[in-house]
Each structure stands twice: as C-alpha cells, then as structure tokens.
Amino acid sequence: MDKSSRRFFLKKATLGSAALSSAPMVFASPYKEKILLTRAYENAHYAVNDQINLALIGCGIQGIYDTQSALRVDGVKLVAVCDLYTGRLDRSKELWGDAFFTTRDYREILGRSEIDAVIIATPDHWHKQIAVNALKAGKHVYCEKPMVQRYDEGQAIIDAQKASGKLCQIGSQSMSSLGNEKAKQLYEEGAIGDIVMLDFYNDRYSAEGAWQYPIPPDANPQTVDFDTFLGTAPKVPYENKRFFRWRNYKDYGTGVAGDLFVHAFSTLNYIVSSYGPNRAQATGGLRFWKDGRDVPDVSITLYDYPKTDTHAAFNAAFRINFIAGSGGGSGFKLVGTEGEMEIGQNAVTLRRSKLDLVPDGYSMIAYTKATQEKIREEYAAKNLESRASSLSTGETTWQAPNDYKGAHYDHFHKFFQAIREQDTIIEDPTFGLRAAGAALLANESYYGEKPVNWDPKAMRLI
Structure with a gap:
C-alpha cells in the first residue's frame, strides 16, 4: 500500500473506532476490542410473474446446499431438477415438494423456456460443457467452483x-461474505502495510472430510446413468465409487486444489485486487486414504505473487492434510509489514504489533557496558520507535451478528439482484478462471514434478 494509505489508517486508528468505522480504538497500548459488522437487506416482495425461475443441475451434496441457500432469497422459485442418480431426484422431492420438473438429461432443463437461471453443481469435468450450453440457451448461470477442470477450458465460458x-x-460462496468485505476495506486502507505472505491451511480428520462419501444401497447401472457421467472422461466399467466419490479421481475432479485451494484464491485475489500468482511449486502424496483414489490426501504448494499496482511481491503457502491427527482445523491469514489479518466468512481479526528496531539484551551481550551505552545513545538519537508506532498496536475483531444470513446467502442474493439489474456480479467467469487457474497450478506442478510458471493476466501457462 502507498504511504498515504498507511498514514490515513494510522490517523483513523488514533482517532478511535467511534469516530471512523473501520479503524480500531487506540488510546493506549496495547488495545483489544470487538466491533459488530452489519448487513442491510431490502424488504422486497415479488409477484408470481416477477419470480426468478431456477433449475438445479446436479442434486448432490453441494447442489442441495446451494439450492437451499438460493431459495431463502425472496422472489426465487425452483422449477426443475436434474441428476443422473434417480435417488437424488427422489430426495429433491422430499426436500422441495412435487411442483417441479425432474429429469436425468440436463438438455431437457435448458430447453424449458420458463427457466431463467440454473445452478451447475455437477462433477468438475462437466462444468464447462453445461455452462456454455446453458448460456447459449439464454439462461443465467451459477456455476460451482472450480469453474473448470482444466485451465484451458475457461475461455470458452x-x-x-x-x-x-x-x-x-x-x-465460491465465501466471496460475498461480511468477512471478505471488511478485510478488503482494511487492506486498502493500509491496515497491514505491504503484504508479505498468505498462510492458508485446511486440516481434516474424518472419512467424510476425506471424500469417502456413503454409497446408497440401491446404486446400480439402472439407477445411475454412468455412461453420461463419464462424458469426455476415459471409458471405464461401471463403478459406484467413481460416481459417488468422484472427487477422488482426477478424471472427474480437481483434487484438493480445485475443491479447497480455489476458495482461498478467490478470497485472496478479491481482497488484494490481484490477477493471481505467476509461479507455483507443489509437493505432497497419498499418505493414508489409499482407497483407489489417484489424488493426494496431503498437499503443500508454494506460490509467488509478482508486484503490481495493488500489492507488493509476496508469497503464499497452501497446505491441506486429510489425515490431521490433531483433529482438524483451518486458517487464512494475510501477513504484512505492519500487521496481520485472520479472515473468515463471519469475522476478521486485525493484529498490529510494534516492530522492534532498537537492539535489546540479546545482541548487546557481546559488548562492554561502555559500548552498550554508546550504542543506546546512537539509536535514541535516530528516534526509530515513535510514540505513534506504539499507539497503533493491538487487536481488533470485526464479528458478524448472530442473525447474519451468511456468506452463502449473500452470494446468491447478489446473483439474483444482478439478474434484476439491482447489483453486480462479484465473481464473473474471468475472475473465476483466475482463481481456478491459480489453484490448478498445484496439480500441474504435482503431477509434472516440477515448478510451473503462469501468466496471471493472460491466464495461461508459460
């Protein structure tokens, strides 16, 4: 951040949060406080003719969660559901009634004139084809992350x-969260100075967390359209695990990079207004969940971000562990030259510390007392640690209220408001490709066993 932004933040910090909204209250050092975030929603009521008619393509775990969030938004009606397993079509009727069309052929969804928008929550290898076809059919599209299975598919969307x-x-539903919104504001005001690194991790310690999803007892070639599921992937004999646990196979999914890294890249690129990294180097392996999968369950990738007009050059460390004996946990932390932000969907914690520039007892022990005194006098004359630097230290947490509707709701709310021309899209296909492309560099590096270079503006490998 430029010097004027930093001075602006420090000025606000010394005035206190009662005077200016985003800065913490600092009258003594160190401070510690909590501030409530707010989100205002319009009170809208829509007639039947003004409703947005929605269809779901892919009624699996994420598709159901997506639809539940979407239907909480005023003026949205579910009119069709598509899935390749008949049991999920039955489940859709348990959840939302019988007043909608169901099919195992997504093309029948796109051919229905009453449908305004579709949710695409299929396996990753189907995202590009269905998204392109849906847009050509005149439907608005909400496509689950990662936008594409391969970075070279993105331009078509x-x-x-x-x-x-x-x-x-x-x-990437956390994009529209209160946490992201506040973190972006703080960063742009210079709250952490120049960004130095991102530290992201996600630890899991359960079979479900490692994608060993349950397989229904009635799954068979009659209830599952396996040939359609395969699509452009290599032809293999029917196998329940490949259909119901598709994330475990690189033929259909994108591993931990596409499932989890992409969320972090969406948030990171949004907060610091970045196009993305220009280099990645990955390592990892299949350490525990050796159930036939061909993607790693431990993944560590290091990314380089080049200097731009919105951020300094910095490094990002991404780590996933599906066999974390600690019990699990996750974190997303931006570290800067003057502070750090720990960012979640519902909260942001800013910590600012005083940089010690004056030598203390550790290094002074090597000198005589007389020399030590001279050194102290020299540093005192430089006035490296001002009162202002001491007053701007401490911790502030911005927290969403208990009745916050959540990031998932906000992402759909923004989507439907944009359809009504009352808002704008926050994560369009160009943004989505930059996030997915950056995440998928981890796979390029891991399987290629070498670092890879990326052009974040052109969104292609170098």
Whole structure:
C-alpha cells in the first residue's frame, strides 16, 4: 500500500473506532476490542410473474446446499431438477415438494423456456460443457467452483457469457461474505502495510472430510446413468465409487486444489485486487486414504505473487492434510509489514504489533557496558520507535451478528439482484478462471514434478 494509505489508517486508528468505522480504538497500548459488522437487506416482495425461475443441475451434496441457500432469497422459485442418480431426484422431492420438473438429461432443463437461471453443481469435468450450453440457451448461470477442470477450458465460458448477454457467477460462496468485505476495506486502507505472505491451511480428520462419501444401497447401472457421467472422461466399467466419490479421481475432479485451494484464491485475489500468482511449486502424496483414489490426501504448494499496482511481491503457502491427527482445523491469514489479518466468512481479526528496531539484551551481550551505552545513545538519537508506532498496536475483531444470513446467502442474493439489474456480479467467469487457474497450478506442478510458471493476466501457462 502507498504511504498515504498507511498514514490515513494510522490517523483513523488514533482517532478511535467511534469516530471512523473501520479503524480500531487506540488510546493506549496495547488495545483489544470487538466491533459488530452489519448487513442491510431490502424488504422486497415479488409477484408470481416477477419470480426468478431456477433449475438445479446436479442434486448432490453441494447442489442441495446451494439450492437451499438460493431459495431463502425472496422472489426465487425452483422449477426443475436434474441428476443422473434417480435417488437424488427422489430426495429433491422430499426436500422441495412435487411442483417441479425432474429429469436425468440436463438438455431437457435448458430447453424449458420458463427457466431463467440454473445452478451447475455437477462433477468438475462437466462444468464447462453445461455452462456454455446453458448460456447459449439464454439462461443465467451459477456455476460451482472450480469453474473448470482444466485451465484451458475457461475461455470458452468467458466467450459464451459475453456472447449471450446473460450473467454467470462462479460459486465460491465465501466471496460475498461480511468477512471478505471488511478485510478488503482494511487492506486498502493500509491496515497491514505491504503484504508479505498468505498462510492458508485446511486440516481434516474424518472419512467424510476425506471424500469417502456413503454409497446408497440401491446404486446400480439402472439407477445411475454412468455412461453420461463419464462424458469426455476415459471409458471405464461401471463403478459406484467413481460416481459417488468422484472427487477422488482426477478424471472427474480437481483434487484438493480445485475443491479447497480455489476458495482461498478467490478470497485472496478479491481482497488484494490481484490477477493471481505467476509461479507455483507443489509437493505432497497419498499418505493414508489409499482407497483407489489417484489424488493426494496431503498437499503443500508454494506460490509467488509478482508486484503490481495493488500489492507488493509476496508469497503464499497452501497446505491441506486429510489425515490431521490433531483433529482438524483451518486458517487464512494475510501477513504484512505492519500487521496481520485472520479472515473468515463471519469475522476478521486485525493484529498490529510494534516492530522492534532498537537492539535489546540479546545482541548487546557481546559488548562492554561502555559500548552498550554508546550504542543506546546512537539509536535514541535516530528516534526509530515513535510514540505513534506504539499507539497503533493491538487487536481488533470485526464479528458478524448472530442473525447474519451468511456468506452463502449473500452470494446468491447478489446473483439474483444482478439478474434484476439491482447489483453486480462479484465473481464473473474471468475472475473465476483466475482463481481456478491459480489453484490448478498445484496439480500441474504435482503431477509434472516440477515448478510451473503462469501468466496471471493472460491466464495461461508459460
């Protein structure tokens, strides 16, 4: 951040949060406080003819959670559901009644004129084809992350969206959260100075967390359209695990990079207004969940971000462990030259510490007492540690209220408001490709066993 932004933040900090909203109250050192975040929603009531008719393509775990959040938004009606397993179609009726169309062929969804928008929550290898076809059919698209299975598929979605004039929002739901919004504001005001690194990790310690999802007892070639599921993937004999645990196979999914890294890249690129990294180096392996999967359950990737107009050059460390004996946990922390932010969907904690520039007892022990005194006098004359630097230290947490509707709701709310031309898309296909492309560099490096270089503006490998 430039010097004027830092001075602005420090000035606000010394005035206190009662005077200016985003800065912490600092009258003594150190401070510690909590501030409540707020979100205002319009009170809207829509007639039947004004409703947005929604269809779900892919009624699995994420598809159901997506639809539940979408239907909480005023003026949205579910009119169709598609899935390749008949049991999920039955489940959709348990959840939302019988007043909608169901099918195992997504093309029948796109052919229905009453449908305004679709949620695409299929396995990753189907995202590009269905998104392009949906946009060409005149539907607004909410496509789950990662936007594409391979980075070279992204331009087709970008082109289809522009040609169609319809909206396409990528579903990294934490993007629209109160936490992200506050973190972006704080960063732009210079709260952490120049960014130095990102530290992201996600530890899991359960079979479910490692994608060993349950397989229904009635799963068989009659209830599952396995040939359609395979799509452009290599043809293999019917196998329940490949259909119901598709994330475990690189033929259909994108591993931990596409499932988890992409969330972090969406948030990171949004907060610091970045196009993304230009280099990645990955390592890891399959350490425990040796159940036939061909993707690692431990992954560590280091990314380099180049200097731009919005951020200094910095490094990012991404770590996933699906066999974390600690019991699990996660974190997302931006570390800067003057502070750090720990960021979640519902909260942001800013910590600012005083940088010690004057030598203390550790290094002074090597000198005589007379020399020590001279050194202290020399440093005192430089006045390296001002009163202002001491007053701007401490911790502030901005917390969402208990009745906050949540980041997932906010992401769909923004999508539907954009359809009504009352808001704008926060994660369009270009943004989605930059996030997915950066995440997928981990796979390029891991399977290629070498570092990879990326052009974040052109969104292609170098």
